[in-house]
Amino acid sequence: MLKTAPIGVVDKMDKKKRIILTMLELVVEQGVHATPMSQVAKEAGVAVGTIYHYFKNKEEIIEEIYIMICQDFGIVLIANVPNDDFKEQFAVIWHNLYNYFIGNPMAFKFMEFVGVPPIINAEIRLKSVKHFTNIRDLFLAAIIKKEIKDANLRLVLQMSFGNVISAARLKFKAELPMNEEQIEDALQMSWNCIKA
Amino acid sequence: MLKTAPIGVVDKMDKKKRIILTMLELVVEQGVHATPMSQVAKEAGVAVGTIYHYFKNKEEIIEEIYIMICQDFGIVLIANVPNDDFKEQFAVIWHNLYNYFIGNPMAFKFMEFVGVPPIINAEIRLKSVKHFTNIRDLFLAAIIKKEIKDANLRLVLQMSFGNVISAARLKFKAELPMNEEQIEDALQMSWNCIKA
DNA sequence: CACTAAACCGAATACACATTCTAATTGATC
DNA sequence: GATCAATTAGAATGTGTATTCGGTTTAGTG
Secondary structure, eight states, X not given: OOOOSOOOHHHHSOHHHHHHHHHHHHHHHHOGGGSOHHHHXXXXXXXXXXXXXXXXXXXXXXXXXXXXXXXXXXXXXXXXXXXSOHHHHHHHHHHHHHHHHHHOXXXXXXXXXXXXXXXXXXXXXXXXXXGGHHHHHHHHHHHHTTSBXXXXXXXHXXXXXXXXXXXXXXXXXXXXXXXXXHHHHHHHHHHHHHBO | OOOOSOOOHHHHSOHHHHHHHHHXXXXXXXXXXXXXXXXXXXXXXXXXXXXXXXXXXXXXXXXXXXXXXXXXXXXXXXXXXXSSOHHHHHHHHHHHHHHHHHHOHHHHHIIIIISXXXXXXXXXXXXXXXXXXXXXXXXXXXXXXXXXXXSOHHHHHHHHXXXXXXXXXXXXXXXXXXXXXXXHHXXXXXXXXXXX
8 A cells, every 4th residue: 555645753653652652642641541452553553463562561561651751851851951050050950841841741641640659660660760860969969069958858859840840730730821920930939949 | 147256447337438448548559440349349348239339330439539538638737727927827737738648648649649630530629629718718818918929829839739748758658757857848948939 | 586584463362340230138117 | 027218249241451363464685
């Protein structure tokens, strides 16, 4: 069967990637257990058997999605982070994460609703912390240099990223438009939360 | 069959309550779809048919659990809240919620992992906001009286409660012991987040 | 043009589980 | 102690779906 019409982006991708992205799309909409493999196969334009050629089982697909998004985080978060002045660094990281969530709503929803126990177990999560060591080090240095509050590193990290998630949640639940002013408010509040 | 031995707490409870609590316990451990009705029946000490005498279906049980916990929130959060000085009010509410989570880990996990879309839909969630109007009003008054930052009410609420959840998460993930000092750190950070 | 291995297919399988159904039991009321 | 409604029981039903498997196509190689 020939395709004379221009080939769409999806068709060009290799099947494994198509399966992953289709699963991601369906899973954030319907939930893991409400998305049958048959539907994934159909929407990805492959046969059910093909899925099992690339993946051991359904769980493995979900795990690969989780790992993929964690990798993204590691790369995106530290983009354009300046060298000095932690307040500046913090602002850039904060915006990086917020913008990533807004630009990738499926990634956000996946992490919120799918990337949690018992779907994603502790082992997989542990394997992904390596992507965040850079960020960790930045925060740790800031604590040592007294640029931010002298509290436990884990606490500071959890509160900071929790705040970005809170901001993104408001945007997605459409409870707030999150215009420039509100984004700046949220960032400022996050900073006040951790500053020395 | 007679029971001569003392009857346990669970046995005394009416069956509906037993079913609900058993479902809650199993669901936070295994996830909704990994918890078959047959197991709930077994562990609750009732027959499967009995469950369907009290509930329309599985979904309805989950929804009742959600509503039950939201009611709890409404009551627990405003306990012992003083009349003046929002900073004091905030501290009490913060501790109320934190202690509730720590004292009711199943409620916390349920809200984190089960009480989310697509399991709990927007309609049910909307019906439960009424339990939070008191809290809302307190925060709104504080904004008007310039006791806290002049930002959007929803933003302030989301950030504040997000911070409590962050603190509880650390405790449950056992990443921090959350001793008195760390709890006070977290509270102080939350307050700095919203203060004027 | 064989030959091979990987990629691909989708009907068939096997099983798990939500829900239903009929019948038994209980307990209250007269 | 007869009658009726509420409650309880658990086997049976039916559906949905994850996974398997034997066969087919494709693409690369000598």
